Amino acid sequence: MSKEITARSEDYSQWYNDLVLKGGLADYSAVKGCMVIKPYGFGLWEGMRDVLDKKFKDTGHQNAYFPLFIPKSFLSKEAAHIEGFAKECAVVTHYRLKNDPNGGGVIVDPEAKLEEELIVRPTSETIIWNTYKSWIQSHRDLPLLINQWANVVRWEMRTRLFLRTAEFLWQEGHTAHATAQEAVAETRQMLDVYADFAENWMAMPVIKGVKTPNERFAGAVDTYCIEALMQDGKALQAGTSHFLGQNFAKAFDVQFTNKENKLEYVWATSWGVSTRLIGALVMAHSDDDGLILPPRIAPLQVVIVPIYKNEEQKARIDEKVNALVAELKQAGIRVKYDDADHARPGWKFAEYELKGVPVRIALGARDLENNVAEVARRDNKTKESLSLDGLTGAIQLLLEDIQQNMYNKAKTYRDEHITPVDTWEEFVATLDGKAGFVAAHWDGTPETEEAIKEKTKATIRCIPLNNPQSPGQCILTGKPSKERVLFARAY
């Protein structure tokens, strides 16, 4: 049709890029590694953001905003943190441009050099904990439950639209607590919020787990995560929630007087999801005709296309559709009547399939006579003729059914792609053939994890929560293991 999409089976990576670019989600920019989020993609992000923001507020968090810049010395205060981020920092060194006295155009003014370089935030633990020092004195100031919606920059050499970009949008929660138990409970609560969002809004099943030390956030005591499976069998980390212990409180000297009037260091968490979720959504559900968006977060849930041969027919269809649109909107459904006359219905059908609109209603002159409309669902591409009477109620049920069906389909695929293996040969064969998560025994050492990664490019995605304890032998070293962990190749 209008825009060519590379087949998924032919070139998965190109298929993904085609969907993002031709589906109107994002565009490359003139700045290496940075993307432009186009209106349709940004609409999707706004919807996701609004749902998450409400969940954060419902769990007692407030939004705030901290500076974009972090003094270089701050980043260095927590040893693991600087180790993790030093290699990908955008550094501001000067604060003024000037005309080149030698006629070379506009240049950086060498006299406007900063005394201390500023880092464009890759994450905000350091600047926030420096601020918390002046906000927290007593146990009465705790817990402090704050979230920030912001842009962050991590200089990446190999970038992919949404999945890995130098600048991305995200939210980062940063909370402060009086006890370790409270902080761990917060960490786990936010992991549950993310899992609920992924499963019930994005229709994307996830496994909740904890990262091994190798994969931990730089500066965390424990990193919890949700891991999803894409249609090529690769895993994608969709959100993380970190228990930071007292690491940042100690680095920035944030202490409080407890109920016994003694000074203690504060306990911390941080947690975040980013525009990467849009990449996950695309890869979890789409097909060769385009995006398939789950109704609960689709910017547009229903599109109505008129089919007519003359103005008289068009007028009658308009009248019916205008009433229907009003009724659908009244029911809280995001609907658009596309009666633009510069494109044929077939072109519009292809365009809305490409954009993943969950339900398409086509209405022609004969349909009107029969008091019916043709209703097509995007997820399984089935069509049916439905009575115009009570159509709004039917559409509401249909949207719920699509949401559930998309989740079920993804869950079936995911469940079929968790493969227990017991030998190295099976492990490699599964990764190279079937792909997906491979549940295997590991001897618990970072060295073995690293060796497996070097040999296969597979990493331990997580140790699932409530993981069954069942002794076995490490697939690489044969050493004893208490439980299986989930390996996969990942985005």
Add this chain to the structure above:
Amino acid sequence: MSKEITARSEDYSQWYNDLVLKGGLADYSAVKGCMVIKPYGFGLWEGMRDVLDKKFKDTGHQNAYFPLFIPKSFLSKEAAHIEGFAKECAVVTHYRLKNDPNGGGVIVDPEAKLEEELIVRPTSETIIWNTYKSWIQSHRDLPLLINQWANVVRWEMRTRLFLRTAEFLWQEGHTAHATAQEAVAETRQMLDVYADFAENWMAMPVIKGVKTPNERFAGAVDTYCIEALMQDGKALQAGTSHFLGQNFAKAFDVQFTNKENKLEYVWATSWGVSTRLIGALVMAHSDDDGLILPPRIAPLQVVIVPIYKNEEQKARIDEKVNALVAELKQAGIRVKYDDADHARPGWKFAEYELKGVPVRIALGARDLENNVAEVARRDNKTKESLSLDGLTGAIQLLLEDIQQNMYNKAKTYRDEHITPVDTWEEFVATLDGKAGFVAAHWDGTPETEEAIKEKTKATIRCIPLNNPQSPGQCILTGKPSKERVLFARAY
């Protein structure tokens, strides 16, 4: 009471800082010139953003997101633009840190120098018009109506919380049109949106006008603005809307084929308001007891404080208040029941006065017996005893009355502070004495405007729209003038 506020009459500037800091709106940060927006201040911004965002969408705009970084060469492509922004650019020159081989800690890696420096966006015309080049080919791609909510950086030496900070939050609309007339109409429409928001939501009267060439946005053909008056008689530019002509289309070679199939440069507008509006809101309405927030954008509209001597009284008050809170929420009112037991009612009263909550309801045991509550309004500090029956309806009317009263009060002050003068002596005396806007004749030259600014620190805030034409003589040069313009000292 709990927190000392400097009297406005004693030190206006310190009064403002006290309100912002002690009212919980913002805090200084460790990064020079950058502020932390605290939860209460950010809640205010969220409310303002939501209202504006809806107005933008209702007028056909969509949100998108463009890169934080702008290649230095882009900024230079429009001559006036670079001239205006070169002196305040944060420049990214490197993309990596490393450990100092000489043991000096973490340093910027000299090998990770960017080939072309990146500027942290001070505004996004250049990166956006570079993108529009690939989005616009035909008249069918126009108009393109896009807005972005983002952070921007303009390196300022002398900063004030909210009013002038190195980093601030704002929205920037960037639209593309097929004709000059359409673009001018868009520019004026968005000016009207801003004026409507300032007057009907912020309760802050504004004068709509056009800037003189001296005060124009760098790269604009015409800059329209809304100008408000603060309580110290200084003006504040609260929003601007620019007709950019074809300047950026020419700088980035953005042409379209018109209906006659001929190539033409595209016509542009841009328009923005920022977190500066919060500073304006504070200075337009507050008093020596704290903030006074207009109900329509107050994060919290009503606070209820219980007054009791024992648990039995508290239980009876709780029961009544819980029902009242549910009813107020049902009516769409943002309400909080503050029954925290660690603070006395008097302390709470002072705290909510400081925070500018429009209505405070106090409920004691005797009130309950009499079926009344004490209702205090923040704007004029009057109190009355109101029946608990039908209280929700009464509160709704009260909030509307407060909104209107705040606007009327500000408008009366503003109208009394527009002073026509005809001589230089009167001009200087008015600026130094009464302050406010001074309506005076000016000979229309940039040189005279500049000379007046140097002598008095007053600038031409705007030439009001629909300005009456009445000949006179320039207050400085005595040369002929067709109309009065508005001068003021300004933030």
